[in-house]
Amino acid sequence: xxxxxxxxxxxxxxxxxxxxxxxxxxxxxxxxxxxxxxxxxxxxxxxxxxxxxxxxxxxxxxxxxxxxxxxxxxxxxxxxxxxxxxxxxxxxxxxxxxxxxxxxxxxxxxxxxx
Amino acid sequence: xxxxxxxxxxxxxxxxxxxxxxxxxxxxxxxxxxxxxxxxxxxxxxxxxxxxxxxxxxxxxxxxxxxxxxxxxxxxxxxxxxxxxxxxxxxxxxxxxxxxxxxxxxxxxxxxxxxx
Numbered sequence: 001x002x003x004x005x006x007x008x009x010x011x012x013x014x015x016x017x018x019x020x021x022x023x024x025x026x027x028x029x030x031x032x033x034x035x036x037x038x039x040x041x042x043x044x045x046x047x048x049x050x051x052x053x054x055x056x057x058x059x060x061x062x063x064x065x066x067x068x069x070x071x072x073x074x075x076x077x078x079x080x081x082x083x084x085x086x087x088x089x090x091x092x093x094x095x096x097x098x099x100x101x102x103x104x105x106x107x108x109x110x111x112x113x114x
Numbered sequence: 115x116x117x118x119x120x121x122x123x124x125x126x127x128x129x130x131x132x133x134x135x136x137x138x139x140x141x142x143x144x145x146x147x148x149x150x151x152x153x154x155x156x157x158x159x160x161x162x163x164x165x166x167x168x169x170x171x172x173x174x175x176x177x178x179x180x181x182x183x184x185x186x187x188x189x190x191x192x193x194x195x196x197x198x199x200x201x202x203x204x205x206x207x208x209x210x211x212x213x214x215x216x217x218x219x220x221x222x223x224x225x226x227x228x229x230x
Contacts, residue, residue, distance in 0.1 A: 004156075035218065037221075042223070043203060043223055043224045043226070044221055044222070044223045044224070045157070045205065045207070045219075045221035046221075047218045047219070047220075050218060091156050091157070093156075100170070101147050101159045101162050101170065101219075102157075102159075102219055103159075104156030104157050104158070105156050106154075106155055106156050107155070107156050
């Protein structure tokens with residue numbers, strides 16, 4: 001079974017600074033996908049970034065990058081130049097290559113301070 | 115492109131009453147998911163449909179929860195009778211890809227249930 005662990009219940013970051021949100025995972029599958037979603041107070045889940053287990057380069061999407069360390073089974077999200085609008089819950093999730101749904105961690109609440 | 119539509123956005127009921135949530139996925143998406151998100155936790159899968167067939171309902175409390183996707187498009191999730199611990203946000207998601215790991219899920223805004 002897949003398991004996602006996010007050990008930081010809450011994080012604070014100063015506006016314009018970078019922040020790293022931690023995520024470790026456990027799976028016996030050789031092929032899998034890792035995702036990060038943002039959930040603002042309004043409730044919708046917004047897809048941010050994806051990393052495949054066989055991707056050699058770390059994924060980047062604008063101000064978001066994924067620090068993927070396969071041997072450590074970690075997939076940390078890095079947000080550069082934080083903005084007030086980045087304040088939200090952030091969820092790490094994974095799915096194996098077969099037809100299975102996303103498994104989510106418990107999330108990290110990020111608060112950006114002006 | 116229209117997103118995943120869910121209704122109602124909010125529902126308050128008393129325990130032992132019934133409630134139904136509706137979801138219309140993005141047009142053409144074959145896979146539909148219902149997730150339950152209890153306050154302070156990550157979403158937990160309740161059921162996954164592929165077209166109008168159930169792929170995974172292993173975590174659905176079948177004594178009180180039911181879901182259907184009769185024509186392979188929109189879906190209904192029902193709870194009867196509701197318990198206090200069913201208070202949560204019910205998220206519907208859809209995906210155009212069934213087999214690959216890189217298919218992101220597209221989520222609706224959720225239906226927030228409060229059971230008194």
